[in-house]
Amino acid sequence: MKLLKSIVRPNKVDEVKDALAKLNIAGMTVTEVRGHGKQKGHTAIYRGKEYNVSLLPKMEIEVVVPDSIADDAIKAIVQAARTGEIGDGRVFVLPVAESYRIRTGEMES
Amino acid sequence: MTQPASAGPPSRDGASPRRADASRAGGLKASLDAARQELRAAIARGAGGRSTLEHYADRVDALIRQLFTDAGIYDGPLAIVALGGYGRRHLCLHSDIDLLLLFGSGIGPAEERFVHSFLNPLWDLGGVVVGHQVRDIEDFLELERDNPEFLLALLDARPVAGARSVFERFSGLFHQPETHAFILRSLIALIDDRHAQFNGTLYQLEPDVKDAPGALRDLTATRTIALLTDPLLLRRGPADAARFDDAEDFLLRVRSTLHLECGRNQNVLSHELQERTAEILGYPGAEPRQRVEKLMSDYFRHARIVSRSLEWARRTAPVPVGPNLGLSRDGVRFIDPIQAARNASSWLGAFQAALDAGNEVSEEALSCIQQHVDRYRADDFFADANDRAALLRFLTPRPGLYARLSEMHDCGLLGRVFPEFQAISWRVVRDFYHKYTVDEHTLLTIRNLERLITTDAGDRLRFKSILSDLHEPELLVLALLFHDVGKWRDDDHALESERMAEHVLDRLHVSDEQREVVLFLIRHHLRMSMAAFRRDTEDPEIVKQFASLVGTEERLKMLCLMTLVDVEAVSPETLTPWKAELLWRLYVDTYNHLTQRYGDERIERNEAGLNELLANRPDDVTPGEITTFLEGLPQRYLHVFPLEAIYRHIWLARDIKPDEVHLSLERKGAVWSLTVATLDKPFLFSNICGVLSSFGMNILRGHAFTNPNGLVLDAFEFTDDERFLELNRDAHNQLLRLMQDVVSGRADVTARLRGREQSILQARSAQRFAPVVHTDNKASGRYTILDIVAGNALGLLYRISRVISQHGCDVDLVLIATEGEKAIDVFHITKTGAKLTEAEQVALTSDLQRALEGSV
Numbered sequence: 016m017k018l019l020k021s022i023v024r025p026n027k028v029d030e031v032k033d034a035l036a037k038l039n040i041a042g043m044t045v046t047e048v049r050g051h052g053k054q055k056g057h058t059a060i061y062r063g064k065e066y067n068v069s070l071l072p073k074m075e076i077e078v079v080v081p082d083s084i085a086d087d088a089i090k091a092i093v094q095a096a097r098t099g100e101i102g103d104g105r106v107f108v109l110p111v112a113e114s115y116r117i118r119t120g121e122m123e124s
Numbered sequence: 125m126t127q128p129a130s131a132g133p134p135s136r137d138g139a140s141p142r143r144a145d146a147s148r149a150g151g152l153k154a155s156l157d158a159a160r161q162e163l164r165a166a167i168a169r170g171a172g173g174r175s176t177l178e179h180y181a182d183r184v185d186a187l188i189r190q191l192f193t194d195a196g197i198y199d200g201p202l203a204i205v206a207l208g209g210y211g212r213r214h215l216c217l218h219s220d221i222d223l224l225l226l227f228g229s230g231i232g233p234a235e236e237r238f239v240h241s242f243l244n245p246l247w248d249l250g251g252v253v254v255g256h257q258v259r260d261i262e263d264f265l266e267l268e269r270d271n272p273e274f275l276l277a278l279l280d281a282r283p284v285a286g287a288r289s290v291f292e293r294f295s296g297l298f299h300q301p302e303t304h305a306f307i308l309r310s311l312i313a314l315i316d317d318r319h320a321q322f323n324g325t326l327y328q329l330e331p332d333v334k335d336a337p338g339a340l341r342d343l344t345a346t347r348t349i350a351l352l353t354d355p356l357l358l359r360r361g362p363a364d365a366a367r368f369d370d371a372e373d374f375l376l377r378v379r380s381t382l383h384l385e386c387g388r389n390q391n392v393l394s395h396e397l398q399e400r401t402a403e404i405l406g407y408p409g410a411e412p413r414q415r416v417e418k419l420m421s422d423y424f425r426h427a428r429i430v431s432r433s434l435e436w437a438r439r440t441a442p443v444p445v446g447p448n449l450g451l452s453r454d455g456v457r458f459i460d461p462i463q464a465a466r467n468a469s470s471w472l473g474a475f476q477a478a479l480d481a482g483n484e485v486s487e488e489a490l491s492c493i494q495q496h497v498d499r500y501r502a503d504d505f506f507a508d509a510n511d512r513a514a515l516l517r518f519l520t521p522r523p524g525l526y527a528r529l530s531e532m533h534d535c536g537l538l539g540r541v542f543p544e545f546q547a548i549s550w551r552v553v554r555d556f557y558h559k560y561t562v563d564e565h566t567l568l569t570i571r572n573l574e575r576l577i578t579t580d581a582g583d584r585l586r587f588k589s590i591l592s593d594l595h596e597p598e599l600l601v602l603a604l605l606f607h608d609v610g611k612w613r614d615d616d617h618a619l620e621s622e623r624m625a626e627h628v629l630d631r632l633h634v635s636d637e638q639r640e641v642v643l644f645l646i647r648h649h650l651r652m653s654m655a656a657f658r659r660d661t662e663d664p665e666i667v668k669q670f671a672s673l674v675g676t677e678e679r680l681k682m683l684c685l686m687t688l689v690d691v692e693a694v695s696p697e698t699l700t701p702w703k704a705e706l707l708w709r710l711y712v713d714t715y716n717h718l719t720q721r722y723g724d725e726r727i728e729r730n731e732a733g734l735n736e737l738l739a740n741r742p743d744d745v746t747p748g749e750i751t752t753f754l755e756g757l758p759q760r761y762l763h764v765f766p767l768e769a770i771y772r773h774i775w776l777a778r779d780i781k782p783d784e785v786h787l788s789l790e791r792k793g794a795v796w797s798l799t800v801a802t803l804d805k806p807f808l809f810s811n812i813c814g815v816l817s818s819f820g821m822n823i824l825r826g827h828a829f830t831n832p833n834g835l836v837l838d839a840f841e842f843t844d845d846e847r848f849l850e851l852n853r854d855a856h857n858q859l860l861r862l863m864q865d866v867v868s869g870r871a872d873v874t875a876r877l878r879g880r881e882q883s884i885l886q887a888r889s890a891q892r893f894a895p896v897v898h899t900d901n902k903a904s905g906r907y908t909i910l911d912i913v914a915g916n917a918l919g920l921l922y923r924i925s926r927v928i929s930q931h932g933c934d935v936d937l938v939l940i941a942t943e944g945e946k947a948i949d950v951f952h953i954t955k956t957g958a959k960l961t962e963a964e965q966v967a968l969t970s971d972l973q974r975a976l977e978g979s980v
Binding site for chain 2: 024025026027029047048049059060061062063064065072098100102
């Protein structure tokens with residue numbers, strides 16, 4: 016199993032969700048986050064005064080998928096979240112050792 | 125006209141009295157003597173109490189009426205009014221007879237003749253002291269704040285002779301809530317001062333039965349407090365009416381005795397006089413000391429009742445806060461609930477008063493409204509323009525508004541005033557987000573807005589500053605109140621809300637501009653959250669589309685705040701710092717687009733606004749004239765001005781020649797609007813601003829546009845703090861003449877302005893701001909954008925634009941705004957038709973900084 020942790024533009028969440036749904040990936044966790052990558056924020060000016068917007072609002076989408084469809088899922092996320100501009104985000108892929116269903120205590124493979 | 129009370133008889137002129145007069149005077153004197161003799165006899169029997177004094181006052185009334193008749197015919201409206209103790213009919217043997225001669229139509233020679241012929245015989249009677257005031261009824265249009273004792277005496281005013289109608293007019297003018305509130309405050313201060321003279325204790329061994337704590341003045345003061353606040357107050361007091369009346373009768377009998385014994389207006393019950401008083405009042409006891417002890421024990425018993433009643437009245441009396449409204453410990457209540465029940469348009473006043481006092485509306489008042497509210501229709505609450513203006517004023521966001529609106533909703537008033545709101549009462553819409561009924565969600569948006577006013581939370585301060593910028597924040601509250609009323613149906617609620625709000629706005633008779641703002645906000649209340657949270661706001665096209673939707677900064681600010689408080693009112697978790705940041709970023713990007721890029725978006729042939737202008741044009745404006753006039757102007761121009769204003773601009777610009785200036789000036793409340801049309805030339809904008817400042821005008825907002833044909837159209841809104849335009853009939857022409865002279869170079873505005881700038885009146889004590897000067901060559905394709913934020917001051921725009929012109933730059937477009945003490949100006953400038961180079965920007969910025977810092 017793999018944990019796919021994606022940081023995407025806020026307006027891309029629905030598209031990523033739809034793309035994952037097409038791969039029958041339904042469960043996911045979506046979190047509002049703020050941060051920066053290479054983009055390192057930018058300087059905005061309001062009424063002549065500069066202020067630094069270093070942490071940009073992004074969305075984090077976490078899904079756990081079987082190894083067999085991990086590549087398709089990563090591809091789907093990248094395609095859905097991509098605009099081609101700086102600030103499109105990242106997908107991190109982490110191995111998942113074990114997973115348990117809390118309600119039943121059952122281990123999932 | 126006011127004549128002060130005279131200390132002695134007015135002088136007389138004319139021939140010696142005729143015999144008939146002498147005989148009449150003799151008769152009057154005899155009847156006064158008889159009345160006084162009768163009074164003396166009663167006092168000597170120990171019966172100088174209330175009924176005796178009232179009887180004596182009645183006999184004096186008869187005498188006054190006789191004198192009034194004898195004074196001869198006076199044609200004008202006049203009333204003779206008894207004041208103070210005489211007005212109350214508690215006229216003691218040596219008390220002053222206080223009279224008010226009240227004229228109904230001015231005071232001239234005829235009135236003065238009457239005053240003489242009425243008062244002289246009264247003075248001649250002797251034996252009594254007469255205090256008189258002569259007033260014209262118009263004197264009561266304004267509150268006489270420097271004479272609270274006179275105002276207190278007027279509370280006891282009682283017509284004795286003359287026209288009843290004059291007295292009634294006086295009563296109408298005098299008995300106003302503000303007057304009552306002022307008298308009450310003055311009375312409390314007078315009581316405190318008087319008590320201080322007696323060391324604050326009623327237990328005096330030789331008490332003054334008029335002035336001491338617990339004596340007659342306190343008794344009258346207690347009744348006055350009730351009269352001014354709640355006529356039924358004393359019924360709930362520590363002493364029942366009978367005991368209070370007994371105390372009064374006792375104190376009057378003592379006072380009468382003192383007057384009789386001393387032969388003058390003497391009110392101190394001294395040791396010497398105590399024995400004689402006890403004897404006259406018939407106290408039993410073998411020894412004088414025993415009689416005196418009984419007298420004094422009675423005195424202290426009565427004085428304690430009076431004193432306790434007064435203290436109780438002071439503690440519990442509602443403070444008058446409006447017509448038929450008092451503020452008590454339990455909130456604002458109706459003084460007379462029966463009267464309130466009959467006058468539904470006065471109910472809003474209770475909520476406004478509570479808001480003003482930072483208090484609540486009492487349960488008693490709320491249940492009175494709840495009981496009667498069903499008898500009224502929506503229109504009954506807006507009987508006239510004042511009621512409608514009061515409602516809009518009430519909706520100004522401030523701490524307490526949510527609580528007051530909730531009270532109005534709970535007692536059924538809100539739904540009756542706005543049946544549209546009633547449609548969402550307790551309305552449940554099931555979705556994943558909303559946690560409250562639609563009506564409560566709506567009211568919570570208003571609570572969130574009012575909380576912004578006082579917030580110190582770091583991430584909310586930026587939104588707080590937007591709220592403080594709004595010119596008509598009440599329109600935002602109005603929009604919030606109705607933004608979700610369409611949810612009574614299950615389909616597209618924004619459109620239904622807009623449709624329903626139209627009915628509300630019809631009833632409120634708001635202006636077309638106000639109506640358009642409110643409907644815009646309701647129609648588009650979901651658009652900003654949609655754009656901020658669901659669109660890629662880093663895409664300039666998204667920002668451009670959104671800027672085009674809102675059109676002006678004012679609407680942007682309102683929609684931004686509306687979105688913020690609406691999202692926050694969905695549930696406590698909905699407005700995350702993340703969402704607030706996204707919203708703010710869209711606001712800033714859109715604000716910058718509106719203020720910095722609008723010069724690039726020029727009016728095009730198929731512009732919707734242009735077509736509307738052509739379709740509605742007046743007969744004397746041709747389509748060609750409209751298109752030529754608009755050619756090259758930014759689209760913003762169409763957003764900012766309504767159709768009628770644009771036609772006026774076209775008329776103003778018609779046939780204009782070099783050096784000519786055409787002006788149009790109009791007043792909207794406290795703000796004046798000036799539109800100037802002329803042809804472009806160096807230093808033009810600077811000169812126009814300089815002329816306005818040289819007349820002391822405080823420029824609040826404005827726009828300056830230049831079209832490619834060199835036509836300049838400047839629209840300013842300003843306040844005329846020195847009232848030059850109001851006080852000078854020829855002001856319009858003077859302004860025009862100077863404007864033409866300065867624009868054509870015949871006059872120099874610098875010298876005129878220098879004097880004003882140095883005036884002490886311009887020395888401002890308010891907080892100053894470090895000036896910000898910023899240039900940007902990227903924002904616009906055509907212009908260098910110059911942003912300036914500085915402390916507002918007279919001549920500021922003149923100084924800024926003069927520096928710009930001195931650098932050889934053209935001022936093509938200007939946006940002028942002020943927020944409190946802050947001036948926010950955005951200039952679109954070019955030099956020889958191009959943007960400024962880096963070096964030119966640096967040089968200009970540095971000179972502007974110097975000019976602005978010099979002005980601080």
